[in-house]
Amino acid sequence: MDTVTRIALLGDAEADVRLQMALELGQARVADAAAPLVARFGVERDFGVRETLTWAVLRIRESAMPLVRDALDSPGWIARLQATHTLSKLGDPDDGTRLLPLVADPVAAVASRAWWAVAQCGDPEVVPALVGQLGRGSAEDRNSLYVALGHFGADAVPAVVGALRHGSTPTVRRHAADVLGGLGSPAAETAATALVEALSDADGDVRVGALSALGYLRSPAVWQVIEDTVSHADHRLQLLAGRLQERRPGRASVRRGAASGEIPMTLTDIDDPAATVGPESRSWPEPDPSLVTLEGGPWKSRLVGPLARQVEVSRPRWLARADVPAGVLEAVGAEAMDRALAAGLPEGVAGRVAAGAVEQHVHETVLLEQCSVVDPGRIVKDLLVGTEVHVVDFAGREVESVGD
Secondary structure, eight states, rough: HHHHHHHHGGGGGHHHHHHHHHHHHHTTOOOGGHHHHHHHGOOOOOHOOOOOOHHHHHHTTHHHHHHHHHHTTTHHHHHHHHHHHHHHHOOOOOHHHHHHHGOSSSSSSHHHHHHHHHHHHTTTGGGGHHHHTTTTHHHHHHHHHHHEEEEEEGGGHHHHHHHHHHSSSSSHHHHHHHHHHHHOTTTGGGGGGHHHHHHHHHHHHHHHHHHHHHHTTOOHHHHHHHHTTOOOOOHHHHHHHHHHHHHOOOHHHHHHHHHHHHHHOOOOSSSSSHSSOOOOOOOOOOOHHHHEEESSSTHHHHHHHHHHHHHHHOSSBBBGGGSSOHHHHHHHHHHHHHHHHHOOOOHHHHHHHHHHHHHHHHHHBBBBGOOOOTTTTSSSHHHHHHTOOEEEEEEEESSSSOOO
8 A cells, every 4th residue: 555545544434444544654654644644633533543643753753743843733622632742752841832832721631731741841941830720620630730740849849839828719729739748858848838827728628738738748847737736626637637647757856856846948938029929820710501401310410511611612513423414424525535536546545535534524513423622532422421411402503404
């Protein structure tokens, strides 16, 4: 099979064929395949095929990387996601600045991948931008940010302390405390004062998070605070302090050090504006639930947000595959067939390309067939399996036989 045919079949209707073509192009290091391989970043709906596309372009990186970096600015969220993922494999320090805008990408899956990617690039200049995302997204998203900030160790502490002290919401402050606990000793020892202050936060979860983070430090004075907290008025803090005491390091040394009564000075106690002013944060509003109408099952309340976000970001036209007018699919297939034949492809290959174009149109325009914005490894209908929830309607849905 020649290169032209392999490139054409990157758009085959069958995922196994698309994967095999990407694999063969990568194995052969076909530099001329760089553009079509990167172009597939924005339309490929199968996770396994997307991973193979990344592997293939890394095999021809000299030709492909400029195109991958251009894809960071794509209007398509899947293209931005896969380009970011690809650059994370390189960890090129020069890519940190290029990736910085995606740290605040409106699509959480893209932003989360960008957090990881900039951490791999290793430039501590990105830390304030990362800290500005504290509190965003799901628990899984917040864990991704926690891991990314962990790559910077002590360099991340001043900005995270700023978020702990000045975070606009309890979720941000709690997330900041969790990150400091993850950094632990010795990196976060300088955050001790801020964490002790947070034991008086108005939000109970922030207080618990701060005490938990103190338990990952080794300062004798910190452990004196933990010991004193066993009698705190907040019952949850009492219980947590008692559990922390069970793994208290070096009891004798703690008691000797506690006589000074001093908590280690934090970086925010130094006259450093960058440390005392919290990082710029953004509001991440939930999607408008009126964008989608669901019925059935107890999972309905959990799914309305993800499905509303899907409608908001991906702008589907139809609900199910059967809703797409036959005339629309016939027109898409005929146009793709004409292009393939004009390019000199054999009729059999052209037919496969046309079938792939039809399938691609379905996946781009049908809600239940789209790649999930909240879980890019699955398509939307997979999110509904076993939930007894059904989508009844959504904003922008077309119900008439357009194109007949």
